Amino acid sequence: MAGSRGPGRPTPRTRRPAGRPSGAAGASRPGPTRPRSGTTTVRGVGSRFTTRAVLLLAVLLLLLASYTSALHAWWQQRGEVQQLKAEIATRQASIEDLGDTKARWNDDAYVRQQARERFGWVMPGEVGYRVIGADGTVEGDAPRLDDPPDPTQKQWYDTLWGSVEASGRTSSAQQPVPDPDEVLKNRD
Numbered sequence: 001m002a003g004s005r006g007p008g009r010p011t012p013r014t015r016r017p018a019g020r021p022s023g024a025a026g027a028s029r030p031g032p033t034r035p036r037s038g039t040t041t042v043r044g045v046g047s048r049f050t051t052r053a054v055l056l057l058a059v060l061l062l063l064l065a066s067y068t069s070a071l072h073a074w075w076q077q078r079g080e081v082q083q084l085k086a087e088i089a090t091r092q093a094s095i096e097d098l099g100d101t102k103a104r105w106n107d108d109a110y111v112r113q114q115a116r117e118r119f120g121w122v123m124p125g126e127v128g129y130r131v132i133g134a135d136g137t138v139e140g141d142a143p144r145l146d147d148p149p150d151p152t153q154k155q156w157y158d159t160l161w162g163s164v165e166a167s168g169r170t171s172s173a174q175q176p177v178p179d180p181d182e183v184l185k186n187r188d
Helices: 051-105 108-119 156-168 180-187
Strands: none
Touching: 051 108
8 A cells, every 4th residue: 555645635746946847858848937926027128136135135224224224323423422522621620620610719929929919019128119100199000909899789680589579569550641742742
């Protein structure tokens, strides 16, 4: 029973390589040949594109577009990082300069020099001179202390608080609106 198969079981077929004729030597298949599934031939161009190649090309273009936007974002962020690093270096240099200035103010000799230059102070036993012009003003670079604030001048926060208080008040007696004709007659 080696040759018999049960019902519903197909008989084994031998596979033939594509492109070889079946049957007798040199016999060809009758009718038009069909391309294998998944292939498409473009006639007139001379090249052969398969649907797999087109899909692969589409996927590659999609990946290229997505990576291009990511690369652009990375490049832009890299520039921002470089800019921030430069700003940090500038601020650190500024901090070092301020530290040096602070350290100088701890030196008594520097404080004396600044007092002489800025305020015109002299040490005990020295005589300070100022050149005064014919009109009575000091000539040259005469250091001056800032004038103290005027005590009668209202501060900004007092003005602000006054406007808050004024907005909460209602006027008890409103003045009547004058007639424009009477105002013009009284002017003449």
